[in-house]
C-alpha cells in the first residue's frame with residue numbers, strides 16, 4: 001500500500017447486493033418495489049419485510065453459512081428471499097420449479113438446506129422430496145409454506161398438519177429490527193444455483209456477494225436500465241437469480257412486476273397495464289410472443305427492452321420481435337457466469353442495414369459485458385486463441401469477476417472447469433472479423449458427419465426460416481457410414497402442412513448438402529423449464545431410429 005493510505009470502513013466495504021436494498025429504501029422509499037396482482041409494496045415496505053424475514057430466519061436457527069432453499073414461482077416472497085436470506089449471512093438456494101420429488105430430494109440433500117420455503121402450489125412435490133429424505137435417514141429441512149393469503153389459503157387443505165411454518169405469519173410475528181450480518185469478505189457465498197441439467201446432473205454453482213453485485217450492475221447497464229425501470233418477471237427467479245436482476249432492479253429502484261405463470265396473453269396484458277419498460281426471456285418466450293394470436297396482442301405503450309438468452313435465438317424470431325416493436329438485447333452466459341456474461345452490443349452503423357441482416361448480426365453472442373474481464377474462443381488443449389476468421393471453431397472461455405467461486409462439494413469439477421486460469425464453457429464458437437463471438441454448438445451437441453462438423457444451431461436457424469416451422473431442433477443420428485447424420489425434430493405451426501421431403505429440400509437449397517437433415521420427425525420438443533430443448537432426449541429417439549445407411553438411403 002502506498003505510504004499514507006489506509007483501508008478502513010470509511011473507504012472499504014465488501015461489495016454486496018444487500019446494499020442495493022438499503023439504498024433503494026432510502027432513495028426510492030415511497031416508490032413501488034413489488035407488484036403482484038392487487039398487492040403493491042414500496043421499497044420501504046420491502047426492506048421492512050426482508051428484515052422481518054431475516055429476524056424470523058435467525059429465530060428458526062439460521063446463521064452465517066447455512067443454506068436456505070426455496071421452491072416457488074416469481075412471487076413477492078421469492079423476491080424477498082433474495083435479500084432476507086443473505087441478510088442473515090446465509091446462502092439462498094433457488095430450486096427449479098419443474099423438478100420432481102426425486103430430483104428435489106437429491107438437491108436438498110446435496111445443499112444441506114436447513115429450511116425450504118415452498119409455494120402452496122408446489123407443496124405436494126416438496127413433501128414427496130421430504131418423505132424421500134426421511135426414508136433415506138437424512139434429516140429433512142424445516143418446511144415453510146408460502147400461501148396467497150397469510151396462512152388461510154383454501155387451496156391448501158389442512159396445511160397446518162403437514163408444514164412447520166407459514167411465510168406471512170412468520171413475517172407478521174417477527175420484528176423488523178434485525179442487525180444485518182454483512183459479508184465478512186465480499187467473496188463470501190450469497191447463493192447456490194444448480195445448473196439446468198440440460199446435459200448432465202445439475203451442479204451446485206456458488207455465487208459470491210461480490211460477483212452478484214457486479215453482475216447485477218453489468219446487467220442493468222447493458223439493458224440500458226436507467227432509474228426506476230418497470231420490470232416484468234418472465235425469467236424465472238430460480239434461474240441464476242433471475243439473471244441477477246432480482247438484485248439489479250433494487251439497484252435502480254425499479255418496480256418488480258411479479259407473475260405466477262408466463263403466457264403471451266399475460267405478457268401483453270401486463271406490458272399494457274404496468275407500462276413495462278424491461279423484461280427478459282429465453283428464445284422460446286420470444287417465439288411465444290411473436291406467434292401470439294392477434295386477439296391476445298396489444299400495442300406496446302412505449303419502449304420495451306427484452307433481454308434474451310439461455311439458448312440460441314433464431315434470427316427469424318429476433319426479426320419478428322423487432323417487427324412487433326420490441327427492442328431486443330441478446331446476451332449469452334451460463335449458470336457459472338451468474339447468467340449473463342456477454343452482450344451483442346449494438347452498433348449505430350447497423351441501424352441502416354436490412355432487417356434480416358440486423359437480426360443475423362444480433363443473433364451473435366457478442367463480447368464480454370462489464371463484469372467479465374475477458375472472453376475468448378480458444379483451442380481447449382493449447383489455449384491458443386482462434387483467428388477471427390468466422391470459421392475456425394474453439395471453446396468459449398471466460399475470465400473475470402463474475403465467474404463462479406466453484407461447484408459446491410466438487411473440487412475436482414471446479415478445478416477442471418477453471419483449469420488454465422479460464423472458465424471453460426463447453427460451448428463451441430467462432431470469432432468474426434469484428435471480434436464478435438458466434439456460438440456454433442455445445443460440444444456435446446455438435447454433429448460430426450463424414451469428418452465434417454455440423455453446427456446444429458446453423459441448421460436450426462434455416463429450419464426456423466421455413467414459414468411452416470414453429471420450433472426446431474437438430475441432433476446427430478448414428479450412421480454406420482457417416483458416423484452421424486443430422487436428424488431434425490420439427491413442430492409445425494397450427495394449420496400449416498409440410499412434409500419431410502419438403503423440409504429437407506428447403507434446407508438443401510440453403511445449406512451445404514451434408515448439413516441438411518436426412519431425417520425429419522414432426523413432434524413437440526421436450527423443454528427444460530429454462531427454455532432449453534432437451535437434446536439428450538431427442539438424441540435417444542434418433543438413436544432408436546437406427547442408422548439410415550443400413551436402410552440404404554444414407555449416401556444420397
Ligand SMILES: Nc1ncnc2c1ncn2[C@@H]1O[C@H](COP(=O)(O)OP(=O)(O)OP(=O)(O)O)[C@@H](O)[C@H]1O
Nearest residue numbers: 195196197198199200309310311312331332334335
Ligand atoms: N444467448 C445464447 N445463445 C446460445 N446458447 C446460449 C445462450 N445463452 C445460454 N446458452 C446455452 O446455455 C448454456 C448454459 O445453460 P445453464 O447454465 O442454464 O445450464 P445447462 O448448461 O443447461 O445445464 P447443464 O450444465 O447441467 O447441462 C450455455 O452453455 C449455452 O450452451
